[in-house]
Amino acid sequence: MARVVVDVRLKSEILDPQGRAVQGALGRLGLNGVTNVRQGKQFVIDIDGELDAAATEKLHEIAGNLLSNPVIEDYELSVEQA
16 A cells, blocks of 8 residues: 655745734744744545556646646655555
């Protein structure tokens, strides 16, 4: 079994209003010194069997085109083989 984790975040040059709201709330809650907060999303995909190079390439294609918006988001994909 393989576990694929895809973390998606807004590109650094894209304004993140939700991150800014959380940053302000952290200060109001007493956590001082927070200089930046960026929000994102995570997808965890469990797959039966081992992943070969073709399957890994397909997962990168899916992450880049379905799970993220390539215009405004970056993704990071990691595979854990069980």
